Structures are given as structure tokens and as C-alpha cells.
Amino acid sequence: MKIEKIERSKHKQERVLVYLEGGDLLRITESELLRFGLCIGLDIDDRTVVELQQSGARSETRVRAANMISSRPLSRKELSKKLKEKGAAEADAESACDWLEEIGALNDAEYAAMLVRHYGGMGYGEAKIRDELYRRGVPRELWEDALSKSPDAQEAIARVIAQKTKGRVLDEKGRKRLSDMLLRRGFAWRDVRAAIAQISENATEFDYEE
Missing domain, CATH: 1.10.10 (Arc Repressor Mutant, subunit A)
Incomplete structure (x- = not known):
């Protein structure tokens, strides 16, 4: 089927809308637009349509994850949960978390240390801090190292x-x-x-x- 029109979404900055003959609509990002070499008049088969849909969903999830983590610190578990609540597939959410960890934007060890400093500085003890680490989904294997840097009780x-x-x-x-x-x-x-x-x-x- 041929591509009839390509335009940017008016509602989501990262989204590109690809209109196909017959009325089908693909929601992708500029990454897919460039990688697949899409242009008006290009004829694409059903397999490519599925690949574009899957790739577009992964890319949008990455953009959403990056926006979330830039607005406030989160643990990997918190971020993955929020992405899935926004409609992301589990595999896409985990892939986005992997990507952010690879580029250093998501780091549970640093997040744990930040929580310890924050709540310790506010005058809370170890039990309260442990509750926060648990509530925020920080892996238990990171707790002791972070707590070792907490203020003297x-x-x-x-x-x-x-x-x-x-x-x-x-x-x-x-x-x-x-x-x-x-x-x-x-x-x-x-x-x-x-x-x-x-x-x-x-x-x-x-x-x-x-």
C-alpha cells in the first residue's frame, strides 16, 4: 500500500503521522521516518507496516521515558510501572529502561544514595529510609551501600x-x-x-x- 501523506502530530511533538491508502494511519517517530526511508508515494508491504508499528511504539516509549526521568528522579521499577500505566507494552518499557541505563540517565544506585541523603537530611532514621527505598522500588542489593553513607544517627x-x-x-x-x-x-x-x-x-x- 502506498503512503499518501506524512505530517507531524499537532498534539505530540515526537510523533509523525503516516497516512496510507485505504485510510490506515501509522503513528511513528522521525527515527522510523529516516530509518525506513519513508516518503509520499512509497509502496510498503504488510510486513513493513507491522515493523513500523512496533518500532514506532518502542521509539515513543523511549521519548516518554526520557521525558519522565528528566522531570524527576525515578527508580527503574517506578519508571517501568509508569510507562506501562501510560499504555506501553512491557517489552517496550523494559527496553526504554535498558536504553536509559546504558546512557547513564537511569541509575538505581545513584537514586538510592539520593534518597538516603534526602530523608537523612530531613531528620529521618534508617527504618523510615528503608521504607522509602522499598516503596520506590530500589533493589535490595543496593540498600546497604546507600545506607552506609547516611548521617550518623x-x-x-x-x-x-x-x-x-x-x-x-x-x-x-x-x-x-x-x-x-x-x-x-x-x-x-x-x-x-x-x-x-x-x-x-x-x-x-x-x-x-x-
Whole structure:
């Protein structure tokens, strides 16, 4: 069947529309346009049509993946899931992830390290950070190396305490509330207990903001 018209999509910048005689429409990218040497009047067979459809879907998935990863960091698992939610076939989604890993745009180890720095800097403990690594689909084999670079737990707890108490002394009730808050933030009980023990018992009543 012959190509009757070729034009760029008005809705998707990366998409090229190829109109075939009989009313069929191919949605491809400029990559297929050049690689297959497509032009108006060219006669293509059914096999080539299928190849163009498959190649166009792969190329569009790559473009979408690149756009997603450029707007915000993602793990490979997160990116693949988002691509499939947008309608990409599993093979195309995985192929796009492979490509991004090859060019260094997708790196789970770097992503894991970024998450550790981010949540550690926000005053969260290891348990909370592990929850985030799991939730975001970071492979478990990357966790320990990333966590080894997290802030020292006692130093992190001390910063949180300083922020919450603003240097004022807590009574027993205040220390209990502070301890519970630190545990919710993912710090280990042994570290919380050691930090709370350093707080003076010569207390005045004080309610800090959580």
C-alpha cells in the first residue's frame, strides 16, 4: 500500500503521522521516518507496516521515558510501572529502561544514595529510609551501600531535638512525646534512648511543634 501523506502530530511533538491508502494511519517517530526511508508515494508491504508499528511504539516509549526521568528522579521499577500505566507494552518499557541505563540517565544506585541523603537530611532514621527505598522500588542489593553513607544517627537525632526544643528543657511528658516522635521518624530505640538520656531532668513544661 502506498503512503499518501506524512505530517507531524499537532498534539505530540515526537510523533509523525503516516497516512496510507485505504485510510490506515501509522503513528511513528522521525527515527522510523529516516530509518525506513519513508516518503509520499512509497509502496510498503504488510510486513513493513507491522515493523513500523512496533518500532514506532518502542521509539515513543523511549521519548516518554526520557521525558519522565528528566522531570524527576525515578527508580527503574517506578519508571517501568509508569510507562506501562501510560499504555506501553512491557517489552517496550523494559527496553526504554535498558536504553536509559546504558546512557547513564537511569541509575538505581545513584537514586538510592539520593534518597538516603534526602530523608537523612530531613531528620529521618534508617527504618523510615528503608521504607522509602522499598516503596520506590530500589533493589535490595543496593540498600546497604546507600545506607552506609547516611548521617550518623546520634548526630541526626541531636539536630531534630535541637530543632524541636529550641534549647529548652523538657519534662518527663515532653521527653516521652519527643521519644515517640523520633521512633516514628524511623530511628532505632537504642539511639533514641541514648539521646533522651542526655536531656536534663530539671524540666520545665514545654510543648514543641511536631
